[in-house]
Amino acid sequence: MNIHEYQGKALLRASGVPVLEGVHCTTVEQALAAYDSLGSKVVAVKSQIHAGGRGKGTLYHPKSREHIMDGGVKVAFSRDEVETYATNILGHLLVTIQTGEEGKIVRNLYVESGCDIAHEYYLAILVDREKKSVLIMASTEGGVNIEEVAEHTPEKIHKINVDPNAGLLGYQKRDLAMQLGLSGAAHKSFVQAIGKMYSMFLANDCSMVEINPLVRTTDDQILALDAKISFDENAEFRHKNWADLRDLSEEEEVEIRAKETGLSYVKLDGNIGCLVNGAGLAMATMDVIKLYGGEPANFLDVGGGANEEQVKTAFSIILEDPNVKGILVNIFGGIMRCDIIARGVIGATQSLGLDVPLVVRLAGTNVEEGKAILAASTLNIHPADDLADGAQKIVSLIGGEA
Amino acid sequence: MAIWIEEDAKVIVQGITGNQGMFHADKMVEYGTNIVGGCTPGKGGQSVELQGRSFPVWDSMFEAIAETNADATVIYVPPPFAGEAIMEAADAFDTIKGEGVIVCITEGIPTLDMVRAVAFVENRPGIRLIGPNCPGIITPGEQGGAKIGIMPGHIHAKGRIGIVSKSGTLTYEAVAQTMSIGEGQSTCIGIGGDPVNGTGFIDCLSAFEADPQTEAVVMIGEIGGTAEEEAAAWAKEHMSKPIVGFVAGSTAPPGKRMGHAGAIISGGKGTAEEKFAAFEAAGIACAKDPSELGAVLLKALQANGLR
Numbered sequence: 001m002n003i004h005e006y007q008g009k010a011l012l013r014a015s016g017v018p019v020l021e022g023v024h025c026t027t028v029e030q031a032l033a034a035y036d037s038l039g040s041k042v043v044a045v046k047s048q049i050h051a052g053g054r055g056k057g058t059l060y061h062p063k064s065r066e067h068i069m070d071g072g073v074k075v076a077f078s079r080d081e082v083e084t085y086a087t088n089i090l091g092h093l094l095v096t097i098q099t100g101e102e103g104k105i106v107r108n109l110y111v112e113s114g115c116d117i118a119h120e121y122y123l124a125i126l127v128d129r130e131k132k133s134v135l136i137m138a139s140t141e142g143g144v145n146i147e148e149v150a151e152h153t154p155e156k157i158h159k160i161n162v163d164p165n166a167g168l169l170g171y172q173k174r175d176l177a178m179q180l181g182l183s184g185a186a187h188k189s190f191v192q193a194i195g196k197m198y199s200m201f202l203a204n205d206c207s208m209v210e211i212n213p214l215v216r217t218t219d220d221q222i223l224a225l226d227a228k229i230s231f232d233e234n235a236e237f238r239h240k241n242w243a244d245l246r247d248l249s250e251e252e253e254v255e256i257r258a259k260e261t262g263l264s265y266v267k268l269d270g271n272i273g274c275l276v277n278g279a280g281l282a283m284a285t286m287d288v289i290k291l292y293g294g295e296p297a298n299f300l301d302v303g304g305g306a307n308e309e310q311v312k313t314a315f316s317i318i319l320e321d322p323n324v325k326g327i328l329v330n331i332f333g334g335i336m337r338c339d340i341i342a343r344g345v346i347g348a349t350q351s352l353g354l355d356v357p358l359v360v361r362l363a364g365t366n367v368e369e370g371k372a373i374l375a376a377s378t379l380n381i382h383p384a385d386d387l388a389d390g391a392q393k394i395v396s397l398i399g400g401e402a
Numbered sequence: 403m404a405i406w407i408e409e410d411a412k413v414i415v416q417g418i419t420g421n422q423g424m425f426h427a428d429k430m431v432e433y434g435t436n437i438v439g440g441c442t443p444g445k446g447g448q449s450v451e452l453q454g455r456s457f458p459v460w461d462s463m464f465e466a467i468a469e470t471n472a473d474a475t476v477i478y479v480p481p482p483f484a485g486e487a488i489m490e491a492a493d494a495f496d497t498i499k500g501e502g503v504i505v506c507i508t509e510g511i512p513t514l515d516m517v518r519a520v521a522f523v524e525n526r527p528g529i530r531l532i533g534p535n536c537p538g539i540i541t542p543g544e545q546g547g548a549k550i551g552i553m554p555g556h557i558h559a560k561g562r563i564g565i566v567s568k569s570g571t572l573t574y575e576a577v578a579q580t581m582s583i584g585e586g587q588s589t590c591i592g593i594g595g596d597p598v599n600g601t602g603f604i605d606c607l608s609a610f611e612a613d614p615q616t617e618a619v620v621m622i623g624e625i626g627g628t629a630e631e632e633a634a635a636w637a638k639e640h641m642s643k644p645i646v647g648f649v650a651g652s653t654a655p656p657g658k659r660m661g662h663a664g665a666i667i668s669g670g671k672g673t674a675e676e677k678f679a680a681f682e683a684a685g686i687a688c689a690k691d692p693s694e695l696g697a698v699l700l701k702a703l704q705a706n707g708l709r
Contacts, residue, residue: 127513129597129627129664132520147669164521205512234663235512237482264661268653279595279661280569280624281692283650287674288691290653299654301661304552304570332571332578334537334554335425364574365554387575388693 001231002050003245006110008209008227015200017193018223022112024048031086034111035079042114045085047072047094049104050250052228057096059088062105068092072106075114082111107249115223120213121180122146122157123194125201134162134201136194138176142213168198185220193222205235254317261313262303270295272394273318273327273356275311277302277336285330288387294395297324304335311344315352326357326398328390331364338362338370346377357397358382361390404589405564405609405616406503406530407474409543413550414466414475415440416487418450418459423478426507426552428452430476433555434546438470463494467502474503476538476550484508484534485515489522492529501528504600505550509535513663516598523600531600535662536592537570551592553577561586563699564610566603567622568595568629568662572650572692576620579696585703588616595624595662603633611641617708618644620695621686623677625651626664630677638684644702647686648695649677 003011006024013019023034035043047054054072061068069088076082086109095103120142128135139157141149150157158179160172173191182190193214201209210228217223236242248256258265264279268286272294276282279301286296298321302314318324331341345360361384362370374381382397384390413430417423418440431437431452439458440450446461460466463475475495479487488506495502504523511534523531532539538551542558549555553574563580565587567573573592580587591606593599603621610616619641623630630649637645652674654660656667667673681688689698703709 127517127597130629130632132524132598133517134514150669164517165525202514205514207513232513234481234510235514238512266655266658266660268655276571278569278571279665280567280572280622280650281575283624283654283660283665284572284575284648284692286653287650288693291691296653299658299660332574334571334574335552363578364557386693388691391691 001233001242001246002250003229003231004048004050004108004247005046005227006048006108007245008229009224011200011204011229012197012224012227016196017200018189018221019227020113020115020223020225022110025086025109025111026090026107028083028086028090031082031109031111032079035076035082038111038113040113041077043076043082044112044114045074045076045082045089046110046112047089047106048108048110049094049099049106050247051096051098051104053096053098054094057094057099059092059094060103062091062093072096104250115215116218117215118218119216121215122149123211123214125197125206125209127207128161131161133164134198136160136162136176136198138180140180142215146212162198168195182216186216186222189220189222193224205232205239206230207232254320258317261310262306263310263314263317264299264301264303265317266299267321268296268298269323270297271323271325271398273297273321273324274330275300275302275314275318275327276330277304277306277332281330281332285328285387285391288391289328289395292388292391292395294391294398297321306336306344308340308344308347311341312348312351315348315354319352319354324356326394327359328394329358329360330387330390331362333362333364333366333370337366338364339366339373342370342373345381346373346379349379349381357394359384359390359394359397361385361387404541405606405613407539407541407548407550407589409541409547410436411473411548412436412438412470413548414438414463414470414472415478416463416475416491417478418442418457419445419448420478420480424450426478429555430549431455433549434543435549438472439466441466463490464498467494467498471499472502474505474550477504477506477508479508481508481510481512484511485519488519488531492523492526492531495529496526503530503532505538506531506533507536507538507552511535511596513596513598516596520598520600532591533594533599535596535599536594537573539589539591541589542587553590553592557581558590559586562588562615562617564588564606564613564616564619565590566606566619567592568624569622569650572622575692576622576695579692580620580699582696583700585699588613595664597627597664603629604636607633607637607641607645611643616643618646618699618703618706620699621645621647623647623649624662624665625649625654625660625674625677626662626666626672628672631680634680634684634686637686644706645686646689646695646699646702647681648689648692649674649681
């Protein structure tokens with residue numbers, strides 16, 4: 001789960017990590033009031049969306065697609081400029097390298113005091129899957145795309161893995177500060193900041209904290225100038241406050257609805273809907289559809305113990321997508337019984353008035369009963385023997401290659 | 403022989419009094435798994451009826467292992483308590499026997515809980531953790547066998563193919579593919595789809611290489627992380643037995659979590675394309691479609707003089 005920069009900064013501030021003064025705004029009037037209250041001659045007016053590349057993004061009118069302004073993060077030197085930038089940003093569509101062409105409507109702004117920057121660094125805390133521990137990464141090359149730094153000058157990225165038994169140790173923080181070339185007050189300020197950030201990472205079950213840039217000011221203080229923070233959704237049960245931090249407008253409505261019914265759904269661009277049990281098999285089903293010349297419309301895992309009702313919900317979610325021209329159901333029954341799936345498929349087809357071709361492949365527990373139920377129905381359901389057969393059948397039924 | 407779990411392994415069920423725990427404990431007993439009892443804090447002294455037999459429940463894993471000399475435990479404890487359940491089992495096995503296998507089925511454990519639990523287990527070299535978020539491990543026998551997890555027992559048969567996979571139902575698919583060419587399995591392990599887990603691909607490959615019953619291996623990966631690439635590089639140096647592979651997620655878009663917490667392409671890393679390439683570079687015969695795993699395996703067996 002991602003949160004906005006302004007929320008991340010509030011979290012950093014509460015954890016004792018230095019950030020600049022800033023105000024979250026949703027209207028131009030609030031932005032002007034923020035400018036007045038901050039008392040800083042220079043302020044940054046920052047679009048708040050859950051995607052990177054905001055500074056180099058472009059704002060468009062959401063309906064006419066008319067070009068409004070270049071740059072979703074602007075530095076304002078006067079009250080008038082704050083007004084112009086806030087007006088150009090709020091309610092408009094911000095397209096960045098990470099949003100795709102459809103962009104995102106900006107509903108939130110962050111107006112932040114300025115500071116005198118001496119140098120920009122990069123800092124990230126995340127979980128290292130391979131070393132099974134928390135990893136802290138830092139670089140002197142801040143403010144730019146870190147993936148490019150990693151590719152072209154990997155020696156400029158410094159890493160420390162935190163031993164889960166020992167925690168983050170003093171020498172590790174000092175070594176990292178030295179590797180960034182920090183000394184004196186800046187060294188001390190950095191050591192304090194990463195200690196606090198690491199504690200915040202643990203206490204809040206973060207999956208990622210990325211500060212790009214982390215800056216050294218001309219008076220040798222370390223400040224988090226940006227904040228990209230995400231949480232581990234598995235830990236939601238122990239963080240009741242996350243419900244308030246969640247911005248549902250940033251998430252796919254249908255994916256949220258699927259999750260509420262215990263389904264895992266991701267929308268894709270193709271035209272063959274799929275309904276599968278198990279994440280690995282659901283991915284493999286998409287892959288095989290593509291292999292035989294089709295394009296999957298979605299990833300959908302109904303989980304290990306779906307009931308008839310969930311199968312029906314899954315069908316209705318798939319059919320909401322106007323691109324769907326056919327559906328492939330692929331079930332390998334384990335705990336899930338094929339006869340239950342078969343009844344669910346028939347129930348859903350009848351109540352939803354399915355009018356696209358449907359191919360069903362069943363295997364595993366109670367497969368014979370499941371096949372018999374489908375065969376006895378008068379509905380237009382095409383049975384398949386295995387995944388390849390199922391994929392070929394659905395692709396040819398919708399007039400594809402196979 | 404098989405790996406880690408023998409056919410007659412004695413198994414405890416943690417969370418045996420819960421819905422999931424009881425349902426699957428019953429299925430395991432039905433399959434022939436040697437369940438010796440369960441553990442639920444606060445319910446010690448009670449008993450649980452499975453397949454018409456009565457099984458004791460203990461308050462703690464120390465008691466359960468001391469009383470039964472169990473070889474393994476399987477965890478069906480809900481996510482908020484599962485990390486600690488793993489550590490309790492590891493501590494008890496280590497203290498009492500110096501060894502033991504912990505199979506954690508639970509899905510949805512916070513990643514930082516797993517970072518702590520895995521470090522705790524790794525400090526105890528005799529303890530093996532399989533999972534979490536996995537179907538478990540099964541060693542089929544001539545009759546019955548040891549099924550420790552949630553997989554459908556009836557699709558398996560004893561044989562010489564080892565199977566290791568990140569995914570549940572895709573493992574069943576692989577099992578069905580071995581059966582389609584008349585081959586059974588030595589041991590099948592689901593290592594789970596979480597970003598931080600216990601036993602990995604390399605542990606499994608290394609054990610299969612050393613196991614006299616296993617003559618070939620099916621390895622199934624999925625997008626996310628670099629475990630498949632590391633396993634392929636390791637296999638190239640250390641495996642003499644043929645391996646057949648598949649990787650799920652060629653069509654997955656970057657940045658989207660595909661069901662499993664660990665199945666995500668981030669920063670351009672962890673794609674199926676890279677993993678297939680690593681498999682092929684290591685001489686692993688790949689199927690681009692899991693329905694072809696049987697045919698690819700048959701070819702690999704023939705090429706190695708095993709059929």
